[in-house]
Amino acid sequence: MRTIHSDAIVSAVAEICQEAAFRLPADVRRALEEARGTEKSPLGLSILGQITENADLAERERVPMCQDTGVAVYFVELGNEVRIEGLGLAEALAEGTRQGYTEGYLRMSIVKDPLFERVNTKTNGPPVVHVELVPGDRLRITLAPKGGGSENMSAMAMLKPLVGKEGVAEFVVETVRRAGGNACPPIIVGLGLGGNFERAPYLAKKALLRKLGSVHPDPRYAAFERELLERVNATGVGPQGLGGRTTALAVHIEAAPCHIASLPVAVNLNCHAARHASVEL
Amino acid sequence: MKKITLPLSPEDARTLQAGDEVLLTGTLYTARDAAHKRICELLAAGSPLPFELEGATLYFVGPTPAQPGRPVGSAGPTTSTRMDAFSPTLIAHGLRGMVGKGDRSPAVVEAMKAHGCVYFAATGGAGALIARCIKSSELVAWEDLGTEAVRRMEVEDFPVVVAIDCEGNNLYHTGPAAWARESERRGGGRMKPLGVAGRTPGQGG
Numbered sequence: 447m448r449t450i451h452s453d454a455i456v457s458a459v460a461e462i463c464q465e466a467a468f469r470l471p472a473d474v475r476r477a478l479e480e481a482r483g484t485e486k487s488p489l490g491l492s493i494l495g496q497i498t499e500n501a502d503l504a505e506r507e508r509v510p511m512c513q514d515t516g517v518a519v520y521f522v523e524l525g526n527e528v529r530i531e532g533l534g535l536a537e538a539l540a541e542g543t544r545q546g547y548t549e550g551y552l553r554m555s556i557v558k559d560p561l562f563e564r565v566n567t568k569t570n571g572p573p574v575v576h577v578e579l580v581p582g583d584r585l586r587i588t589l590a591p592k593g594g595g596s597e598n599m600s601a602m603a604m605l606k607p608l609v610g611k612e613g614v615a616e617f618v619v620e621t622v623r624r625a626g627g628n629a630c631p632p633i634i635v636g637l638g639l640g641g642n643f644e645r646a647p648y649l650a651k652k653a654l655l656r657k658l659g660s661v662h663p664d665p666r667y668a669a670f671e672r673e674l675l676e677r678v679n680a681t682g683v684g685p686q687g688l689g690g691r692t693t694a695l696a697v698h699i700e701a702a703p704c705h706i707a708s709l710p711v712a713v714n715l716n717c718h719a720a721r722h723a724s725v726e727l
Numbered sequence: 728m729k730k731i732t733l734p735l736s737p738e739d740a741r742t743l744q745a746g747d748e749v750l751l752t753g754t755l756y757t758a759r760d761a762a763h764k765r766i767c768e769l770l771a772a773g774s775p776l777p778f779e780l781e782g783a784t785l786y787f788v789g790p791t792p793a794q795p796g797r798p799v800g801s802a803g804p805t806t807s808t809r810m811d812a813f814s815p816t817l818i819a820h821g822l823r824g825m826v827g828k829g830d831r832s833p834a835v836v837e838a839m840k841a842h843g844c845v846y847f848a849a850t851g852g853a854g855a856l857i858a859r860c861i862k863s864s865e866l867v868a869w870e871d872l873g874t875e876a877v878r879r880m881e882v883e884d885f886p887v888v889v890a891i892d893c894e895g896n897n898l899y900h901t902g903p904a905a906w907a908r909e910s911e912r913r914g915g916g917r918m919k920p921l922g923v924a925g926r927t928p929g930q931g932g
């Protein structure tokens with residue numbers, strides 16, 4: 447057993463909250479640069495130029511690249527030989543979030559209750575936490591802050607298995623088209639397939655964490671991702687939904703076994719401000 | 728790139744066309760849905776507003792807190808659809824410009840056409856870049872709304888695109904349609920949808 451004190455979690459989390467807000471991951475930055483090479487819409491090019499300039503400016507001056515610094519979503523890999531001392535894991539993540547968002551001058555965007563008390567909690571908490579138990583004595587925390595614009599345009603459906611690949615593709619393309627400029631394209635499309643009603647959206651969100659430019663390990667899904675990317679970009683939605691070749695930078699799929707009667711499909715859209723940061727303790 | 732001074736004159740509003748890239752300089756007022764709701768309540772009650780709506784341009788934004796020594800934090804546009812229920816009323820009361828992101832409802836576009844109002848799209852997610860164009864930001868009303876309070880902002884060369892002009896031309900429709908045709912000519916998205924029966928419609932949000 448390895449003991450980790452919650453203080454270490456709190457300060458590490460406070461740190462990655464700020465890193466994520468200020469610094470666009472290198473793979474996303476590279477993909478945006480590549481898009482500038484293929485985009486042909488003059489307005490689209492001008493928007494892509496603003497987006498990359500914005501990312502550089504945010505990193506250099508340590509200001510949030512987007513004012514919507516999002517819901518703090520944590521993916522935690524907790525080694526089964528780790529014991530946490532002090533605060534519980536959820537409390538430590540919440541406290542780290544509060545500190546990070548306060549110290550970094552990030553926007554607190556969480557209200558206390560969805561219906562009856564839409565009052566800002568002023569802590570940007572509680573965060574959304576997904577914990578996976580893994581072998582070993584490490585604790586790995588990944589933060590993927592998620593803005594409202596792209597999250598609101600995400601969608602989920604329980605399709606009939608017989609619609610197969612084509613039915614899934616239609617649902618993805620339709621979701622992207624309907625999102626238009628609201629999701630701040632160029633977007634990254636996270637597609638969760640299978641599992642059940644609550645697992646598919648989790649898979650979709652997890653798919654957004656994969657490095658841009660990486661290839662799906664299953665060649666069938668790798669080919670499907672390429673096909674979907676082509677079809678999504680054929681919509682012409684383009685940068686900021688104003689027309690162009692670059693609607694999405696990538697389509698990432700996470701698939702899981704599912705019930706004989708089901709084909710759960712979840713499409714989680716992420717904007718070009720595809721922020722994430724990790725720390726290992 | 729056109730340079731436009733705010734407040735927007737009725738002539739400027741009429742000459743701007745969907746697709747024009749514009750640099751805005753002058754005064755903007757910030758408001759999101761919570762502030763829109765309060766403005767509409769005041770208008771309904773016939774009470775005075777905390778700022779002059781006639782000729783004004785609203786920026787749909789909820790900035791991050793300003794770091795020390797800066798006038799404002801990161802300040803990119805928010806999704807405009809949340810303002811759709813209120814915008815026609817504001818436009819009827821003299822609102823001449825709106826800055827946000829994403830398409831608007833047919834009712835908003837109709838009001839824009841009837842009263843000569845322009846909708847500009849700012850680049851969503853370019854909050855740091857846009858903040859550089861904001862020279863000052865001062866609280867006007869409703870501090871209790873926090874980031875959603877109404878603020879007066881002085882901006883300089885704020886880059887935006889005319890997304891919907893006051894004739895109702897809408898770049899959110901014409902832009903993607905044109906580029907979808909371009910893609911088709913290139914043979915993009917070769918595999919056409921087949922029209923699959925039995926699809927459950929997805930629920931957004």
Ligand code: SF4
Nearest residue numbers: 512593595630717852
């Ligand atoms: S969708 Fe993303 S880039 Fe756009 S405003 Fe929201 S967080 Fe920012």
